[in-house]
Amino acid sequence: MSPKQTRGTETARRLLDAALAVHEQDGPGGFTVPAVTAASGISLGSLYHHYGSFDGLAAALYQRCMAELLDTLVAALERTRTPHTGVRAVVRAYLRFVAEHPAQARFIHASAYAGYLPAHAAAIAASKAPRIGRMLAWLAPHVRSGQIVDLPAPLVEMLLIGPVAELSRRWLAGADIDLAAAERLLPDRIWASLRAD
Incomplete structure (x- = not known):
């Protein structure tokens, strides 16, 4: 260089x-x-x-923060072997990221309805796709084996990350939420929503 x-x-x-x-x-x-x-x-x-533009800067910052979060989740997931331990690892990794990197987490969650996101949606999606793809690829054999519910990928993603993201958004906004308690209680509840019965 x-x-x-x-x-x-x-x-x-x-x-x-x-x-x-x-x-x-x-x-x-x-x-x-x-x-x-x-x-x-x-x-x-x-x-x-x-x-x-300033919107371009904001979109680039969102991409960087989101990449840091997703890289953390992928690393936690790929260190596990079973679907149960994988789901638990993702939930815990998300909550730990929020606790340890509140500025990045706050920017991610504050950006959810920001005006710059639609204009930069393609670049943001391209940045997220390989990371989300790795998570879904890890889950796929467990779906095929009947251990994880067979749903469209966006629904699996929402069941896995949606509850943790919403809890994090509220905690970051100042709600009286005990993250340590959430880390103990949520992983098994989220696993129950994804486990095939």
């Missing part, structure tokens, strides 16, 4: 880091172009050069 490319990569990373810090400190209302350029020390022109 040339020095110019290295500088460009570093600038892009600094912008993403600053954007995450601004969002965590000031919330969605304070997540603005001036705040991010001030926090990063990088010009508006450089932001537009690397991301095309």
Whole structure:
């Protein structure tokens, strides 16, 4: 990589880091172009050069945070062998990610209804697809063997991740939820929803 490319990569990373810090400190209302350029020390022109727009920067940050979360889930899942231990590992890994990386988790969950997502949906889907694909590929033999319910992939994904995502969203918003208790209680309940009877 040339020095110019290295500088460009570093600038892009600094912008993403600053954007995450601004969002965590000031919330969605304070997540603005001036705040991010001030926090990063990088010009508006450089932001537009690397991301095309502020929405492009936000979409790139969402992709980065989501990739970190999904990589955590895939790693936890692929360390297991049985469908029961796999489902439990995913649920626990999600909750631990939220507890250990609240800024990333908050950005993911705050972005769910953000205006920039539809415009960047194809790039976001392309970033998520290989990771979700690995999770579904791990689950597939257990579906074929009759241990996991045979449902369309999006429904399996919703049963596995949906409850944990909603609980996390509420916890991140300040609800009185005990994550440690959730980590103890939810894995078996989610496994029960996915287990073929």
